[in-house]
Amino acid sequence: MLRFLWLVAALVVAVPAWAANVSLSLGVSTIEASQTTRATVTVVGEQPAALPSFPATPGVRIRFRERASEFVSTPSTGIVQTYRYIFEVTPEGEGVYPIGPAEVGFRDKTVKKTESVTLTVRPRTAMGAPKEEIVAISKFRRESVWEGEIVLYDATLTARINIRDVQWSFPDFEGLQVPANVSAQTTQTRIGDPSGDITIVKTVIPLIAAGTGDRTQPPAVARVSELSNRMGPFGIAQSRQRNEPATRSPLTIRPLPKGPDDFSGLVGEFSIHSTLEKTEKVKVGESVGWTVTILGDGVVDGFDLPELKDLKGVRVYRDESHTAGGLVEGEYIGRKTFSMVLVPTERGVIELPDLTVVVFSPKEGRYVTKKVELGKLAVLGSGTKLEFEDFGTPGEVDSTEGAEPVDLEEVYTWGAATTVPLAPVLPLVLILVLGPGLLVLVADGVGGVRAWVARRRGPAREVRGKARLKAPPADPAERLAVCDLALREALADRTGVAVGELRRDAAMASLPPEVAENVQQAFFGLDRARFAGGEMPEDAVARVRIAIDQLERAA
Amino acid sequence: MIALLCTLAWAGPVADGATAWEAGDIEAALEAWKPSADGGWGSGQVKFDVGNAYYRRGDLPRAIAYWRAAGVYRPRTSGVSHNLALARSELTGVPTPVGAPQLWMRIVTPGELGLIGLFVAGLGSMALVHRRRTREGSRLPGIGASLLGAVLVLLASWGWWVQTGMPVAVVVDAPAIGRVTPDLEAEPELTLRPGAEVAVLREMRDFLLVETGDGDRGWVPDGAVLRIPR
Numbered sequence: 001m002l003r004f005l006w007l008v009a010a011l012v013v014a015v016p017a018w019a020a021n022v023s024l025s026l027g028v029s030t031i032e033a034s035q036t037t038r039a040t041v042t043v044v045g046e047q048p049a050a051l052p053s054f055p056a057t058p059g060v061r062i063r064f065r066e067r068a069s070e071f072v073s074t075p076s077t078g079i080v081q082t083y084r085y086i087f088e089v090t091p092e093g094e095g096v097y098p099i100g101p102a103e104v105g106f107r108d109k110t111v112k113k114t115e116s117v118t119l120t121v122r123p124r125t126a127m128g129a130p131k132e133e134i135v136a137i138s139k140f141r142r143e144s145v146w147e148g149e150i151v152l153y154d155a156t157l158t159a160r161i162n163i164r165d166v167q168w169s170f171p172d173f174e175g176l177q178v179p180a181n182v183s184a185q186t187t188q189t190r191i192g193d194p195s196g197d198i199t200i201v202k203t204v205i206p207l208i209a210a211g212t213g214d215r216t217q218p219p220a221v222a223r224v225s226e227l228s229n230r231m232g233p234f235g236i237a238q239s240r241q242r243n244e245p246a247t248r249s250p251l252t253i254r255p256l257p258k259g260p261d262d263f264s265g266l267v268g269e270f271s272i273h274s275t276l277e278k279t280e281k282v283k284v285g286e287s288v289g290w291t292v293t294i295l296g297d298g299v300v301d302g303f304d305l306p307e308l309k310d311l312k313g314v315r316v317y318r319d320e321s322h323t324a325g326g327l328v329e330g331e332y333i334g335r336k337t338f339s340m341v342l343v344p345t346e347r348g349v350i351e352l353p354d355l356t357v358v359v360f361s362p363k364e365g366r367y368v369t370k371k372v373e374l375g376k377l378a379v380l381g382s383g384t385k386l387e388f389e390d391f392g393t394p395g396e397v398d399s400t401e402g403a404e405p406v407d408l409e410e411v412y413t414w415g416a417a418t419t420v421p422l423a424p425v426l427p428l429v430l431i432l433v434l435g436p437g438l439l440v441l442v443a444d445g446v447g448g449v450r451a452w453v454a455r456r457r458g459p460a461r462e463v464r465g466k467a468r469l470k471a472p473p474a475d476p477a478e479r480l481a482v483c484d485l486a487l488r489e490a491l492a493d494r495t496g497v498a499v500g501e502l503r504r505d506a507a508m509a510s511l512p513p514e515v516a517e518n519v520q521q522a523f524f525g526l527d528r529a530r531f532a533g534g535e536m537p538e539d540a541v542a543r544v545r546i547a548i549d550q551l552e553r554a555a
Numbered sequence: 556m557i558a559l560l561c562t563l564a565w566a567g568p569v570a571d572g573a574t575a576w577e578a579g580d581i582e583a584a585l586e587a588w589k590p591s592a593d594g595g596w597g598s599g600q601v602k603f604d605v606g607n608a609y610y611r612r613g614d615l616p617r618a619i620a621y622w623r624a625a626g627v628y629r630p631r632t633s634g635v636s637h638n639l640a641l642a643r644s645e646l647t648g649v650p651t652p653v654g655a656p657q658l659w660m661r662i663v664t665p666g667e668l669g670l671i672g673l674f675v676a677g678l679g680s681m682a683l684v685h686r687r688r689t690r691e692g693s694r695l696p697g698i699g700a701s702l703l704g705a706v707l708v709l710l711a712s713w714g715w716w717v718q719t720g721m722p723v724a725v726v727v728d729a730p731a732i733g734r735v736t737p738d739l740e741a742e743p744e745l746t747l748r749p750g751a752e753v754a755v756l757r758e759m760r761d762f763l764l765v766e767t768g769d770g771d772r773g774w775v776p777d778g779a780v781l782r783i784p785r
Binding site: 415426430 | 567568569570572573576577584588591592594596597598599600601603604607608610611628633634635636637638640641643644651652654665666669670672673676677679680681682683684686687694697698701704705708709711712714715768
C-alpha cells in the first residue's frame with residue numbers, strides 16, 4: 001500500500017512538464033467469461049509518435065478503440081497535456097491474463113514501457129446472466145474501523161440499460177466527517193457483455209471516523225436517468241427518472257486505545273521521508289534546506305512535526321508547510337510537507353538525531369513509531385564556532401539551550417533608496433513599442449484589401465465608341481463633343497489606328513460606300529453644328545449611333 | 556547619467572543609514588532609511604534595511620512587514636528569505652504566512668516580467684518593420700514575438716494589479732481579534748498574534764477582511780495590522 005502511495009505521490013510531485021510518463025490501467029480488473037473490458041494507456045507530457053503497442057497475450061484480443069487528449073493542471077507540474085489511448089480487451093476464456101506492458105514510442109525514437117496489469121476472467125455467473133436492469137450498492141469498504149481513520153464509502157450503480165446520468169442521495173453520515181477540501185470521485189466504466197453492455201458508475205467518498213460505536217448508515221438512493229428508445233422533439237432521446245435504493249451500510253468505529261504522550265494524532269498507514277539539500281561541504285552559518293514529508297492513507301491536516309531536541313551544533317528554522325489530501329485512483333492519500341532550514345553553528349561532522357513520529361496503525365491495531373534517519377552534516381568553516389551578537393528577541397522565543405543563534409543577513413550599504421514602479425505604465429509603453437509593427441501590419445492589411453478588391457472587380461473597362469452615347473450629356477456643346485469623339489473612336493477602331501493618328505479621309509476611303517456615306521453624313525451634321533455655328537440636329541445622336549453600328553459591323 | 560546614478564547610490568539614504576548602522580546607532584539608521592522606505596517609491600534595499608533595523612530593535616512583526624515588502628521588489632534575494640525564516644522561527648502561535656499572490660512572483664517581479672515582455676514585443680515590432688522594408692521572409696516571427704511580448708506585459712500588469720489589490724499585512728503590537736462582521740461588537744472568529752502575516756481581501760470603514768495562510772478569515776481593525784509598505 002505504502003509503495004503504491006509513494007509511487008503515486010512521486011508521479012504527481014516529480015513529473016516535470018517536459019517529461020513523458022506512461023501508465024496502463026484496466027476499466028475493471030475482474031470480468032466474467034465472454035465479457036469485454038477496456039485498457040487505457042495514459043501518456044503525460046509528450047505526444048507519442050504512434051499508437052501504443054501491446055505484446056501478444058495468448059487467449060486475449062486487444063483492439064484499439066479511441067483516443068483523447070486533455071490538459072491537466074497541478075500545482076507541482078503546471079499545465080501538462082495528457083493523451084489517453086483506449087483499447088478493447090476481449091479474453092477468449094476463463095483465467096488470469098497479464099496485459100502489457102504497453103510500449104509507447106516517441107518522436108525522438110525513445111520507447112517507454114508501462115507496467116503490466118492483470119485481468120482475471122471468472123466463470124460466467126450472476127453478473128453475466130440476465131438479471132435486474134439496475135442494481136445500486138452502497139457500502140463502506142471496511143465495516144470496522146478505528147476512530148480518526150479514513151473510511152471509504154463506495155456507491156456503485158450497475159446498469160444493463162442505457163442511462164444518461166446518476167445522482168446519489170447519501171445519508172447524513174452521522175458520526176463521520178468529510179475531510180476539508182476533499183471531494184468525492186466518480187468513475188464510469190463499461191463492460192461489453194453478450195446479453196447487453198453493462199455500465200458501472202462508481203462514486204467514492206472519503207470520510208473520517210469521528211464518533212465511536214455502531215455507525216451503520218441508512219441506504220443511499222440512486223436517481224437514474226434512463227434513456228428510452230423513443231425520440232423526443234428535435235431528435236433528442238427521451239429519458240425517465242428511476243430511484244434505486246441501495247442497502248444499509250454497516251460500520252463500527254472502535255475507540256483508540258490509550259496512547260503514549262507523544263502520539264502525533266495520525267491514524268493510518270504512514271511513512272516519513274526526509275531530504276537534506278546538502279550534506280557535505282556545508283559552511284558554518286550556511287542555510288541548508290531540509291524537507292520532511294509525511295505520506296499515508298490518513299488525514300494529516302492538523303499534524304505538526306515534534307520539536308527537535310538535542311540538536312547540538314545546528315539550529316533549525318521552520319519555514320512553510322503544505323498540506324494535501326485527496327482521492328487518487330480510488331484511494332485516499334494525505335501528504336504534508338514541511339520546509340525547514342538547518343544552519344550549522346559549529347564545524348565538524350554533526351550527527352543529526354533520528355526524527356520519530358508516533359502514529360496509530362489500523363492494520364496492526366496499535367501505536368507504532370515511525371522513524372527517519374536524518375544522517376550527518378559535514379560542516380566546514382574558518383572558525384570552530386559561529387560568532388554572533390546578542391540581540392533582543394521579544395515575545396515568545398524558542399530558545400534552544402546550547403545552540404548558537406544565527407545572525408541576520410547584513411544590510412545594504414549602498415544602492416538606490418527609491419525606485420520607479422514600472423508596472424502601472426507597462427500597457428502604455430507596450431502600445432508605443434508595438435506601434436511601428438502594428439502600423440506596418442495595418443498598412444499591409446489595407447494594401448492587401450485594396451489589391452483584393454481590385455482583383456475582385458477585374459480590369460477597368462474603357463468607355464469608348466458607342467458606349468459614350470448611352471447617356472449623352474444634356475449640354476449641347478458637351479453632347480456635340482461626345483458624339484464627335486465617339487464617332488472618331490469607332491472610325492479609328494475600324495481602321496486600326498489610335499484616335500490621335502486618325503486621318504479621316506483616308507479612313508473613309510477604306511470603308512464600303514454605303515457605310516462611308518452614313519459616316520460622312522454623321523460627320524457633316526456634327527461639323528456643321530461646330531463650325532457653322534448652327535445647332536446640332538435633333539437626330540444627330542441617332543445618326544452617329546447608326547454610323548457607329550455600321551462601322552462595327554463592317555469591322 | 557551613470558555618474559549621477561552612482562553618486563545617488565553611494566551617497567543616498569541607503570549609504571547614510573548604513574554608516575549609522577555600522578556605528579551601532581540603529582535609531583539614526585532607521586531615521587535615514589524610513590522616509591524613503593515609506594515614501595511610496597522606496598526600493599527593495601531600503602525596505603530590507605528597515606526590516607533589519609526593526610529586528611535589532613526587537614520589533615519582529617514590523618521587521619517581517621518590511622522584509623515582505625523587500626521581497627516584493629527583490630524576490631530572488633536569499634537574504635530576504637533568510638531573515639524572514641529567522642524572524643518567523645522566533646514567533647509562536649502565528650498561522651501559516653500567506654504566500655505571494657502568484658507563484659511566478661517568487662521568481663520575478665511584475666516590473667521585471669513587463670520589461671522582458673516589452674523587449675520581446677519590441678523585437679517583434681522591429682522584425683515586422685524590417686520585413687516591410689526588405690520584403691523578404693515571413694511576418695510570422697514578428698507577429699509571434701509581438702504577441703508573446705504583449706501577453707507577458709499583460710500578465711505583468713495583471714500581476715501588479717493583483718499584488719496591489721490584495722496586499723499583505725502583518726499584525727503588530729498586540730493580538731488582533733478577527734470578527735465575523737466589521738463591527739467591534741461582532742462575534743470573534745479568530746485571534747491573530749503579532750507577527751501573523753495575512754492577506755487583505757477587503758476594506759470597509761476602519762476594518763479589513765483578512766485571510767491567513769490556513770484559509771481562516773475575519774474582520775480586524777485597520778490599526779491592528781501594518782500593511783506592507785509599497
